[in-house]
Amino acid sequence: MANIAPATAAPAPDEPLAAPSADTQMLTHVEVHWHEGAREDWFKFGKPVASRIIDRHVRTESYAPEQVFALVRWAANEHGTIRSSLDIVRTVARGEAYTTLAQVDPGGDILLAVSGWPKVAQVFRLIDAIEATGIDPCVVAPDHWRHVHNRLAIAAKPRAYKPERHLAWLARWRIIA
Numbered sequence: 001m002a003n004i005a006p007a008t009a010a011p012a013p014d015e016p017l018a019a020p021s022a023d024t025q026m027l028t029h030v031e032v033h034w035h036e037g038a039r040e041d042w043f044k045f046g047k048p049v050a051s052r053i054i055d056r057h058v059r060t061e062s063y064a065p066e067q068v069f070a071l072v073r074w075a076a077n078e079h080g081t082i083r084s085s086l087d088i089v090r091t092v093a094r095g096e097a098y099t100t101l102a103q104v105d106p107g108g109d110i111l112l113a114v115s116g117w118p119k120v121a122q123v124f125r126l127i128d129a130i131e132a133t134g135i136d137p138c139v140v141a142p143d144h145w146r147h148v149h150n151r152l153a154i155a156a157k158p159r160a161y162k163p164e165r166h167l168a169w170l171a172r173w174r175i176i177a
Contacts (some may be wrong), residue, residue: 027062028091029105030071034058037076041103044070044086044127045137065093068111068138068145070127071103072120086120088112088145111145119152130161141169 027049032041035057046069048061063069068090075083089108092098098107114123126148127137144161151158 025064026092026094026106027064028067028089028108029060029062030069031058031060031103031105032071039073039075041071041073044072044124046070047138063091065091065096067091068140068142070123070137073103081117083115084117084120085113085115086123088123090142109142111142112149114149114152122152123148126158126161133161133163133166135161135163135166139166139170141165141172144169 030043030048031054032043033039034041043061046061046063047067048069049064049067050062052060052062054060061069068088070086070088073083073085073087074081087101088111089101089104090111091108092106099110100107101110112123114120130137130140140161144165148158
């Protein structure tokens with residue numbers, strides 16, 4: 001599968017991530033803004049390898065290749081909410097194809113993208129259900145996030161991500177990697 005990196009690119013999903021070397025890995029930088037009540041960006045999940053505060057309203061978090069994070073973006077004006085979105089993104093390695101995404105440099109493999117508060121809230125509930133089983137959403141099978149994206153796009157109910165599915169994903173990842 002094209003989305004699985006060789007064993008040298010990243011540790012197995014259940015192993016701790018070592019600090020990346022600037023020579024060997026390309027980091028993905030995500031800029032988040034926080035202006036209370038006007039524009040609020042945050043991560044629903046993700047494990048950055050570095051973080052940098054730009055000013056009191058902006059910070060950048062950096063991710064190594066093959067990491068997965070969920071970026072939530074919300075904005076409002078005097079009339080109420082004008083934007084709410086959630087993107088689940090897998091970071092890419094040097095030379096790998098990617099899709100550009102606002103605030104994500106250089107971009108990534110977009111596994112799930114929803115907009116509108118009802119869909120964002122629905123994905124929050126799915127993430128919470130995964131966490132309730134003891135599974136870290138950062139290591140969920142990328143195909144599951146794609147499945148959720150596709151099912152929500154047609155207003156259908158996505159399948160639950162169960163521990164059995166996760167064990168199958170880890171076994172597959174070890175064989176491919």
